[in-house]
Amino acid sequence: MKTLFGLLALCAGLAQAADMTVLRYIDQDPGDPPYSTRILVTPDFMRMDSGEDAGDFTLLDRRQGVVINVMHDSKLAMRFAPGVLPPKPAGWSPRLEAGKAERGGRHFTLTVKGVVCSEGIAARHAMGAARAMAELKAILAATQYRVWKDSPPDMQHDCDLANQVWNSGDTLTLGLPLKEREFTGRSRTFESETRQPLNPGLFRVPEGMTEINAPS
Numbered sequence: 030m031k032t033l034f035g036l037l038a039l040c041a042g043l044a045q046a047a048d049m050t051v052l053r054y055i056d057q058d059p060g061d062p063p064y065s066t067r068i069l070v071t072p073d074f075m076r077m078d079s080g081e082d083a084g085d086f087t088l089l090d091r092r093q094g095v096v097i098n099v100m101h102d103s104k105l106a107m108r109f110a111p112g113v114l115p116p117k118p119a120g121w122s123p124r125l126e127a128g129k130a131e132r133g134g135r136h137f138t139l140t141v142k143g144v145v146c147s148e149g150i151a152a153r154h155a156m157g158a159a160r161a162m163a164e165l166k167a168i169l170a171a172t173q174y175r176v177w178k179d180s181p182p183d184m185q186h187d188c189d190l191a192n193q194v195w196n197s198g199d200t201l202t203l204g205l206p207l208k209e210r211e212f213t214g215r216s217r218t219f220e221s222e223t224r225q226p227l228n229p230g231l232f233r234v235p236e237g238m239t240e241i242n243a244p245s
Contacts, residue, residue: 112171149209163198
């Protein structure tokens, strides 16, 4: 009997390993119409796209620790590797506050110097997907810092450093974001989560792409 239970557990584990988590969000940038974002997650990869299998996409290779941005029109696949971040400024102390966990998730705010940089609702669900999102942000943190540093002084905001650089994964430790709004007005709203059979082809760089390394 123990052997039978063991085989059943193994089969269930193999079936789960052959699936992928599919998350769908509605995103919106300030002044622009809302758009759909699909996120596909496996133990080894995460893919973000608009929902079209043949469209442009961003691929996180969780084994190699790299992010690849695939652009079909230009036939380019740009690779981003983790970079080195400078030390945090003296007195850098963002605050992440989370409310009591409820059935609909818990409300959170991430603030810097009294300014709300990000707020929303997170649920301790699909934590593997939340961890993958945090991994992608961590890899891109050095690139985001370089963009911030090269921006005009009047466009350099501490909240960018909190959301995209030094504290990029803090809110994701609370769980999967169901609603989120950043200080810029950019927002994200969770639509659905499903599990679908794994499609390995969606996690490969298409043939004929020129792969280049992003500046480190």
